[in-house]
Amino acid sequence: MKPKPECIPCLIEVRLRDLNMLMKDEKAMMRAMLKVVDIVRRGLEEGLLGPVVAAHTFKYIREVTGVDDPYEEYKKLSNEVAMRLSRTIERKLESKEVVERIKELIRIAIAGNAVDVGIADYDFDPRNWLTYLKEAQLSKDDRSLIVDLIKRSRRIVYLCDNAGEVIFDKLLMSEIRELGPEITAIVKSYPFQNDVTLKDATEIGLSEVADRVLGSGSGASGLVLEWAPDEVLEEIARCDLIIAKGLGNYEMLSEYIAEKKISKPVAFLLIAKCNPVAESLGVKKGDLVAKLVISRP
Structure with a gap:
């Protein structure tokens, strides 16, 4: 199933949920979210499917927070x-x-x-x-x-x-x-x-x-x-x-x-x-x- 336009805010918002749980510094969160938005944009422009894009963004969340298994x-x-x-x-x-x-x-x-x-x-x-x-x-x-x-x-x-x-x-x-x-x-x-x-x-x-x-x-x-x-x-x-x-x-x-x-x-x-x-x-x-x-x- 190819991504739909409404998949875009979902791909981004779930990573905001992760960061709200894992980060306290608002400036660091802003930088991280901008990176998430960029990963989503580039992934969808390359024609990647939703789960592949989400895998890239979650890998980034694990890296930027230092938490290997957030859930x-x-x-x-x-x-x-x-x-x-x-x-x-x-x-x-x-x-x-x-x-x-x-x-x-x-x-x-x-x-x-x-x-x-x-x-x-x-x-x-x-x-x-x-x-x-x-x-x-x-x-x-x-x-x-x-x-x-x-x-x-x-x-x-x-x-x-x-x-x-x-x-x-x-x-x-x-x-x-x-x-x-x-x-x-x-x-x-x-x-x-x-x-x-x-x-x-x-x-x-x-x-x-x-x-x-x-x-x-x-x-x-x-x-x-x-x-x-x-x-x-x-x-x-x-x-x-x-x-x-x-x-x-x-x-x-x-x-x-x-x-x-x-x-x-x-x-x-x-x-x-x-x-x-x-x-x-x-x-x-x-x-x-x-x-x-x-x-x-």
Whole structure:
């Protein structure tokens, strides 16, 4: 998905949020924000996609503030809340058949995508997850098609998004493995907002449910093929299905599909948290989406 004009203030405002949290000196903040504006302007003029531009600006924030992982504590809180909820979820699903458990866990994993610090006019407190998980329903629901494809798949690549959310992803991956596929989970190599990193993945035991856990090669919110290591590219080439969580992965992979750089089936699982993404998906802002895209030759 190519950036829209309204993506510009969002790309800038989220970095102001970072600086308000990390800096006290107003003059230093002014200099930093002017640099952010310049990075955004140059990136968009070069035709870069939104997640790539955002990766550059967040890398700069880490450098200028000297704080390597600005949302480390927020990520830990998100994981703690999600872990408590996950035990309740597991108990409630015990009596269901595996296919029904997978369908319900897809919904829960999408609802887990609610936690996100990277959208300018969006806020969610992970302590409100319990109510949200109970009420959240899908507007675009390809779960039956996705489960059918999972059952026929030998290898699946699972592109993770946020901390906290990844706990619900773990539940889903565990059930998917019951149907036989090998799972390669891809997380961020470097900190980006509240996204799950290799370090975070180790702390929460992601390797307990994934056959392999690999770094994406960057801190970008969506998988950037040009930055991905060979082992990630090889897994994508070998897989039968890509499960892509969140806005950033939708922005990147939808464009790769359009450019025929990715030909694998992709199951997009996300909340449409902004108008440009919602319009691209044909849903309303705030809607939950499970969309299967199968590329045509």
